[in-house]
Amino acid sequence: MAKKLLNLLIFYRETRLVSVLPLAFCALFVLASQLSAQEDGVHVQEGLVALNAQDFAGAAAAFQEAFDDGDADGAFYLGRMLELGIGGIANPKAAVALYRVASELGSAQAMNRLGVLHIQGLGVLQNYEEGARLVCAAAELGDTNGAFNCGTVLREGVGTGKDEDLAYDWFAKAGDQGHLGAMNAxxxxxxxxxxxxxxxxxxxxxxxxxxxxxxxxxxxxLAQLQAAGLAGDADLIEAHKNFNLAAVLGHPRAAAARAAVEAGMSAEDVALAQERAQAWRPVELPKEKISEEG
Incomplete structure (x- = not known):
């Protein structure tokens, strides 16, 4: 029965290369939440604290001090501030230059970001092979986002040989480190x-x-599994609630899926599902556990 239901299930793979969050999100949160699996240096931590306090000049000074002291991640964070225009005018060209320097000095976060830019062809010439090399090098150094992105290029065969077994190994590693996209994959x-x-x-x-x-x-x-009853009895109320939440968060197929589920529900059950969606709140992670998502 489960096999039959599985054939009916169209699992939506929304696993994209991490680009450090769309700019529509708060740029401050984007940068301050970019904590890698490795422990940041003292000055980098000072910079992140300053960012959370919206002290952009103080953040830039702390990241510069980190870089001056030989911490390559200081250059990475300076690059992110320049790329996003935090505290001033955006300067993608200067950001890329800092990513290159930081990558050469061993910053896994900079390797990952520069790799993503090469794959996307933004600010640098599009080069899938170089992009795959960089994100997988970041993964090897323990960067969570690099692990996710390396899994993505291996699964899709972008710039490297297609190896889906190895791809899911990287997704497992990134998921163990808290990467939500990797957990979905x-x-x-x-x-x-x-x-x-x-x-x-x-x-x-x-x-x-x-x-x-x-x-x-x-x-x-999750709503798909609940609607199909793959983990037990079908739960259309919870499925409707979760499709509803996914729709308001911008999932491209959620509204249609919600309508399809609603067609088989009573008015009372729809009202209950909407009530649950209204009351729902996301679980917040501790600050130090927050990781960048795409």
Whole structure:
């Protein structure tokens, strides 16, 4: 029965290369939440604290001091401020120059960012091979976003040989470090049972984790499982609630999925689902656990 339902399930893979959050999000949060799996140096931490206090001049000074002291991540964060225009006018060209310097000095975060820019062809010539090399080098150094992005290029065969088994290994590593997109990708693999053993309960657990944190792809995929009843009896009320939340967060297919589920529900159940959506609040992670998502 589960196999039959699985064939009906269209799992939406919203696993994109991390570009350090769309600019529509608060630029301050974008930069201050870019904590890697590695521990940042003292001056970098001072810079992040200054950013949270909206002391942009103080943040830039702290990152510059970190760079002057030999901390390559100081150059990375200075680059992010320039790329996003935090505290001044955006200067993508100067940002790329800082990413190159920081990468050469061993900053995994800078490697990842520069790799993403090469793949996207933004600010640098598009070069899939160089982009894949950089994001996977960042992954090898323990960068969470690099691990996710390396998994993505390996899964899609962008700039490197396609290796989906290795891709899901990287997704597992990034997911273990708290990357929500990687958890969603891992859940997709567990649902499909193609590269890892099928494990619907484990997939459900991962999607509940990402959904509870307000991840739109996690909410959508969780709602699909609930609507199809893959982890037990179908729960259209919860599915409607989660499709509703995913829709308001901008998921491109959630509104249509919500309407499809609603067609099989009573007016009372729809009202209850809407009430639950109204009352829902995301689970907030401690500041030091926040990681960059795309």
């Amino acid at each position: 891992r859940a997709a693999a567990l649902i499909e049972g193609k590269y890892v053993a099928q494990d619907i309960p484990a997939a459900m657990s991962l999607l509940e984790h990402t959904a509870n944190r307000g991840d739109r792809a996690g909410l959508f995929a």
